[in-house]
Amino acid sequence: MIQKDLLIKRFVSYVTIDTQSDENSSTTPSTQEQWDLAHKLHQELLDMGLSEVSIDDNGYIMATLPATVDKPLPTIGFIAHYDTTPDFSGTNVNPQIIENYNGKDIVLNEEADIILSPDDFDELLDYKGQTLITTDGTTLLGADDKAGITEIMEAALYLKSHPEIEHGPIRIGFTPDEEIGRGAHKFDVEKFGAEWAYTMDGSQIGELEFENFNAAGVKVFVKGKSVHPGYAKGKMINSIHIAQDFISSLPRLETPEHTSGREGFFHLNGIHGDVEETVLEYILRDHDKEHFEARKEVLNNLAAEINSQYGLELISIEIKDQYFNMREKIEPVMHIVELAEKAMRAVDVEPIIKPIRGGTDGSQLSFMGLPCPNIFAGGHNFHGRFEYVPVESMIKATEVIIKIAELAAKK
Numbered sequence: 001m002i003q004k005d006l007l008i009k010r011f012v013s014y015v016t017i018d019t020q021s022d023e024n025s026s027t028t029p030s031t032q033e034q035w036d037l038a039h040k041l042h043q044e045l046l047d048m049g050l051s052e053v054s055i056d057d058n059g060y061i062m063a064t065l066p067a068t069v070d071k072p073l074p075t076i077g078f079i080a081h082y083d084t085t086p087d088f089s090g091t092n093v094n095p096q097i098i099e100n101y102n103g104k105d106i107v108l109n110e111e112a113d114i115i116l117s118p119d120d121f122d123e124l125l126d127y128k129g130q131t132l133i134t135t136d137g138t139t140l141l142g143a144d145d146k147a148g149i150t151e152i153m154e155a156a157l158y159l160k161s162h163p164e165i166e167h168g169p170i171r172i173g174f175t176p177d178e179e180i181g182r183g184a185h186k187f188d189v190e191k192f193g194a195e196w197a198y199t200m201d202g203s204q205i206g207e208l209e210f211e212n213f214n215a216a217g218v219k220v221f222v223k224g225k226s227v228h229p230g231y232a233k234g235k236m237i238n239s240i241h242i243a244q245d246f247i248s249s250l251p252r253l254e255t256p257e258h259t260s261g262r263e264g265f266f267h268l269n270g271i272h273g274d275v276e277e278t279v280l281e282y283i284l285r286d287h288d289k290e291h292f293e294a295r296k297e298v299l300n301n302l303a304a305e306i307n308s309q310y311g312l313e314l315i316s317i318e319i320k321d322q323y324f325n326m327r328e329k330i331e332p333v334m335h336i337v338e339l340a341e342k343a344m345r346a347v348d349v350e351p352i353i354k355p356i357r358g359g360t361d362g363s364q365l366s367f368m369g370l371p372c373p374n375i376f377a378g379g380h381n382f383h384g385r386f387e388y389v390p391v392e393s394m395i396k397a398t399e400v401i402i403k404i405a406e407l408a409a410k411k
Contacts, residue, residue, distance in 0.1 A: 002154055002395045004131070011133065011150040011394065012095050013040075014082075015142035020090040021083040021180045028058040028186055029083065029176035035059060037082045041149065041174055048157060050172070058176070058186045065156050065170040073168025073409055077197030078155070078401055079361060079372065080148030081178030084140060085383045094136040103128040108385065109137030116386050123204065123380060124388075131391040141387040143379030147394055148200030149174060151377060155401035167405035171197070175361055181215075181322050184364035196336045196371045198404070199362040205393040206349050207376035210337050211327035212356040212363045213264070213285040214292040218299060219318045220246060220280040222273070236275065242306065242314055243271070243278040249302055262287040262355055264295060287325055287355055323359045326366035326373075333371050340375060343403035349396050352376075375400060 017037045022030045029035060042055040045063040052064040067073060084090040098106060103125055106116040114137030118124040135141045152172055159165060171194045175183040178201075202209055224239030250266050252258075259265045264286025271280050282299075286292040296319055303315040330337065341351045356363075362372030378393030 002158065002398050004391060004395065007150060007154050007394060007398070008097065008131075008133070008391060010153060011146060011389075014146040014149060015093050015095055018091045018093070019083045019142070020086050021177045021182075022086055023180040028182065030180060030182070031083075034083055034176050038174070038176065041082065041153075044153065045156075045172070048153075048160060050156065050160070056188075060176070060187060061172075061174040062192060063156075063172045065159055065167075065172070067168045068163050069166045069168070069409060074195040075169040075171055075193055076404070076408055077171035077173055077192060077194035077370070078152045079173040079175065079197050079199045079365070080152055080201060080377070081145045081175045081183050081361060082149055083176050083179050083183075084142045084144065084146075085179040087383050088140045088385065089138070090140055090142055093139045093142055095141065096134045096136055098132040098134060101127055101130055101132050106132070106134060108135055112137060114385060116388065121381065121386065127390045127392070132388050133391060134388040135385055137385050140382070140384055141379070141389065143377065143387060143389040144382040145178065145201045145377060147377040147379050147389050147397070151200050151394055151397040151401060154398045155405075158398070158402055159405060165402070165406055166409045168409055170405055173197070178361050181359070183361040184368065187361070187365060187368070189365065189368050189370045192370065194370060196333060197362070197365065198336075198340060198401075199360045199365075199372055199374045200377050200397060200401070201360045201362070202356075202374050202376035203379060203382065204352070205376055205378055205390070205396055206344065206352040207374070208337065208340055208344065208351045208353050209356045209374040210330040210353075211287060211325055212323070212359050212374075213287055214289055214324050215322040215359055216284040216292070216296065217320050217322055218282040218284060220282065220299070220303070221316045221318070222246065222278040222280070223314045224275050224277060226275040237310070237312075237314065238275050239273055239278040239314070240275065242310075243273065243280055246280065246302060246306060246315065249306075250298070260357075264288070264291055266295065266299075284319075285357075289325065323363045324367060326363040326371075329366035330371055330373060336371060337373050339407055340373060340400070340404060343400050343407055346403050346407070347396060347399040349400065
């Protein structure tokens with residue numbers, strides 16, 4: 001049904017464009033490079049002959065695949081983001097195509113001895129005999145979320161070419177800056193005009209997600225007092241040591257490397273400082289709203305305790321909520337999850353319904369009035385050199401989009 005070679009060609013054309021986002025930028029998109037892919041996608045949608053194709057001043061792209069029937073049907077949407085994470089290089093991506101994967105080690109980069117091995121990533125064996133697209137070991141791949149974009153484009157092209165398939169109006173949306181938490185910030189839900197939508201931004205084949213972390217970013221500012229070390233007794237306050245006390249006082253097993261499922265965590269993901277001042281950067285995550293708020297209290301109480309020990313206000317904390325668990329917005333409209341589940345089974349994909357240990361544009365969009373569960377895009381090991389995507393998973397994701405459109409017209 002879906003032409004494999006053309007899908008691969010489209011995907012490669014997207015991932016070889018550098019679209020890393022930058023959390024330190026105040027523009028939207030946050031990097032100029034994202035415009036390169038944004039303009040390409042905009043033109044491709046026009047060339048495909050879709051209607052209401054637009055790109056706004058912030059790089060948000062929208063288009064409509066008109067209904068093929070006259071009866072009133074809900075407008076549904078499919079959304080993906082075109083930026084890649086700033087956590088790992090996305091410059092000069094050089095995809096490798098592994099045909100008929102044999103289940104053994106894949107040498108990504110012989111010179112640097114970088115190997116993608118089922119000894120480290122045992123799920124590779126699930127794709128034996130399939131076609132894998134990997135990195136060359138020096139960059140990420142960008143399947144997060146250019147696989148999702150590819151699947152939406154291929155599904156739109158197929159539906160456009162097969163008007164005999166009955167479906168209602170389909171809206172397409174591509175966003176910048178999802179990887180830095182801003183993908184939905186300037187998304188015009190009213191303009192998009194869908195009753196509900198799906199983000200194509202999950203990982204392994206079968207994933208179907210309608211709950212995610214509650215999330216906050218935290219900065220812990222630790223003040224010290226710098227004095228000549230030869231004359232420092234009773235005078236110096238070393239902010240690094242105080243920061244060390246703060247770090248070691250948090251629950252050691254409530255960190256990303258020790259948690260799974262619905263378990264939340266404190267994640268120290270940045271530290272910089274000197275004797276005079278140290279800044280700790282944390283992210284807080286928890287699926288349960290009460291536990292999420294309790295984690296904030298743990299930080300505030302710890303800061304107050306250390307301050308009281310010194311009799312000085314040495315630690316201050318800045319907490320900014322980033323997004324919330326979309327489950328509360330999806331549960332009243334669970335039929336949209338059931339529709340996706342039914343579509344997966346119709347194309348021989350077994351749904352894997354589980355909470356997202358992260359967030360997507362869909363979590364924010366759900367709170368903006370656009371219920372938006374998340375569907376697999378097919379990739380693995382996002383945000384690093386070991387990222388890969390099975391082509392067959394991308395084809396199945398494309399088929400799921402087509403089947404959702406078809407089933408929605410039969411309700």
